[in-house]
Amino acid sequence: MDFRILDTDYRDVDVLEVFKSIIWTDRYWAHGDFELVLYPTIENLSYLMEDYYLWSKDSTHLMIIEDIQIKTDVEAGNELIVTGRSLESLLDRRIVWQQTILSGNFQEGIKKLIDDSIITPSDSSRIIPNFIFEYSTDPAITELTIEHQITGRGLYEVISTLCSERNIGFKVVLSSDNKFVFSMYAGEDRSYNQFKNPYVIFSPDFDNLINSNYFSSKRGLKTIALVAGEGEGLARTTIEVLKENGGGIGLNRRELYVDARDISSNNGQVSQNDYLELLRQRGINYLAENITIKAFEGNAANFHMYVFNKDFYMGDVVQIANEYNIESTSRVVEIVRSQNEEGVNFYPTFLTIPEIYPDST
Numbered sequence: 001m002d003f004r005i006l007d008t009d010y011r012d013v014d015v016l017e018v019f020k021s022i023i024w025t026d027r028y029w030a031h032g033d034f035e036l037v038l039y040p041t042i043e044n045l046s047y048l049m050e051d052y053y054l055w056s057k058d059s060t061h062l063m064i065i066e067d068i069q070i071k072t073d074v075e076a077g078n079e080l081i082v083t084g085r086s087l088e089s090l091l092d093r094r095i096v097w098q099q100t101i102l103s104g105n106f107q108e109g110i111k112k113l114i115d116d117s118i119i120t121p122s123d124s125s126r127i128i129p130n131f132i133f134e135y136s137t138d139p140a141i142t143e144l145t146i147e148h149q150i151t152g153r154g155l156y157e158v159i160s161t162l163c164s165e166r167n168i169g170f171k172v173v174l175s176s177d178n179k180f181v182f183s184m185y186a187g188e189d190r191s192y193n194q195f196k197n198p199y200v201i202f203s204p205d206f207d208n209l210i211n212s213n214y215f216s217s218k219r220g221l222k223t224i225a226l227v228a229g230e231g232e233g234l235a236r237t238t239i240e241v242l243k244e245n246g247g248g249i250g251l252n253r254r255e256l257y258v259d260a261r262d263i264s265s266n267n268g269q270v271s272q273n274d275y276l277e278l279l280r281q282r283g284i285n286y287l288a289e290n291i292t293i294k295a296f297e298g299n300a301a302n303f304h305m306y307v308f309n310k311d312f313y314m315g316d317v318v319q320i321a322n323e324y325n326i327e328s329t330s331r332v333v334e335i336v337r338s339q340n341e342e343g344v345n346f347y348p349t350f351l352t353i354p355e356i357y358p359d360s361t
Contacts, residue, residue, distance in 0.1 A: 001339050006053040006062075010178050014047040016054070020079070021340035026061050028169040028187070028315045028333045030160050031088035034063045040070045040080035048082050053174075058337060061086040062174045087172035087180060090128060091156035094118060097126075099151045099264065103274070106144035106166070107136060107184065110159060114182060117155050131180040140186035141168060147281040151262045165285060167331065167353075169315040187315025191329040200312045202300045202350070203321040210347075212298035212322045222256035222290035223248045225283035229260050229275065239276055241283030258286050296320055296328035296352040308335065308348065320350055328352045 001024075003016035019038035026032040034054060038044055045068075054063040066084035073079075085092075094117040102109035111133050115121075118128045136142065144166055150158055163170050163184065170184045190200040202209040224247035229237040240247075247253055260282045265275045298320055306312055314332055321327040330350035338345045 001337060001344060002057040004055045005047050006055055008051055010053065010174065013052070022338065024056060024059065024063070024337040026059055026086070026314060026335045028331070029164040029167075031092070031156070032059075032061050032063070032086035034084060036082040038080050038082075040078050044080055048080070054082075054084065056337075059335075060173050061088075061171065063087075064089065087174065088170065089156065090131075090172060090180065091118075091159055092154060093128075094126065094155040096150045096153055096155055096158060097121070097123075099149065099266070101270070101278070102146045102148045102150070104145060105142075106146045106162075107141055109146045109148070110162065110170075110184065111135075113150075113155060113159060128180065130178060131182070134181050134183040136184050138186055141184050144168070147277050149263045149278050151264070165288065185315065187313065187317060187331060189317045189329075190312055191317050191319045192327075193317075193329055198311075200306050200316070200318040201321070202298065202306075202318060204323050205321070206305055208300050208305055209298050209320065209322070210300060212296065212320065214322060214324075214326050214328075215293065215295040217293045220290050221254055221292050222287055223252070223254045225256045225258050225287050227258040227260050227279045227283040227286075229263050229279050230265060237275070237279070239279045239283065241280055241287060243287055256286060256290060258283055294328070294352065296322075296326070296330055296350070298322075298330070298350050299347045300350075308346070317353060318350065 001022070003022070004012055005014045005016060007013050019036060021037045022034065024032070024034045036048075036054070048065060048068065050065055050068060052065045054065060063086050064084045065082055067082070069081040071079045071081065096113065096117065100113065100116065102112065114131075114133055117126060118131050119133065121127060146162070148162070159170060168184050168186055170182065172180050172182050175181050188197055190197045192199060223243050225241040227239050227241055229239075231237050260279055263275070263278050263282060264270070265272075270278070312318060312332060314335060317329050317331050319327065320330045330352045332348045333351045334349035336345070336347055336349065
């Protein structure tokens with residue numbers, strides 16, 4: 001693994017060759033992070049500074065050095081521990097400053113959030129120089145829609161939540177001309193559910209799945225939501241939202257209360273129909289989080305069959321099977337690279353694609 005340290009002007013200041021260990025993690029719909037452990041020499045302390053950057057040839061992401069810690073121990077030896085997050089964390093430096101309604105095209109909605117907070121905000125002090133939005137042409141993104149009202153939340157939290165709800169990844173990368181480029185992307189399906197791409201299968205039968213966890217539960221299942229918006233008491237605006245396959249009856253009906261008081265009609269500036277649609281979308285989002293779960297997670301470390309960024313990529317959907325003939329389609333949501341005196345490890349983390357089963361209600 002090849003690492004370089006860049007200063008605040010993105011110039012190389014050192015090649016990182018000697019260290020005790022490093023863990024580098026990239027993620028699909030969240031920022032990545034790293035932990036670097038090395039000896040606290042004067043030279044290291046002069047190069048590893050807050051707001052400097054850590055670059056790796058094995059990742060498209062650039063890490064920001066945020067935390068520096070020195071541990072001294074007479075017996076175990078001294079350590080310099082450096083940690084930080086990838087460029088996506090820049091979004092965490094802004095909040096959605098005022099109540100914002102997103103309606104229509106999803107990509108345009110995300111662009112509006114970034115424009116208002118980073119690129120062209122009304123307060124010029126909020127501008128992050130050289131930050132640009134790159135449009136996607138992928139129909140998996142361009143055809144998405146959104147109806148959402150945001151009040152009092154962080155920009156990173158909002159974008160990460162909206163993207164994860166739609167299984168969309170996002171990233172901020174440093175371009176060759178030193179611009180921060182935000183973009184969204186969707187992984188390819190390489191599971192048994194399609195015929196377009198070659199299958200990618202992780203299984204003990206292929207010696208490429210080192211561990212797995214299977215979990216099935218209806219504990220959190222909800223089938224109908226009562227969404228309560230503005231107003232007080234019996235005059236409060238409410239709407240019922242059902243799952244696509246119905247709310248169920250008797251024992252099969254599982255109710256959920258959603259407090260959506262933060263969604264406002266702005267004293268009638270938002271029409272009644274539009275306001276009810278905002279409440280309905282909030283109910284849909286909450287019901288989507290409360291489903292019958294059939295989870296299958298695993299880690300793989302043997303890449304003699306499939307090579308990351310060649311046979312499969314971040315966000316792709318792959319096939320996973322364990323020794324008990326339980327299979328699942330799972331998304332690659334995280335890539336972890338680690339290196340220490342024992343060698344280099346490189347493995348993805350899979351997250352099962354949520355499913356709503358016909359017998360759930």
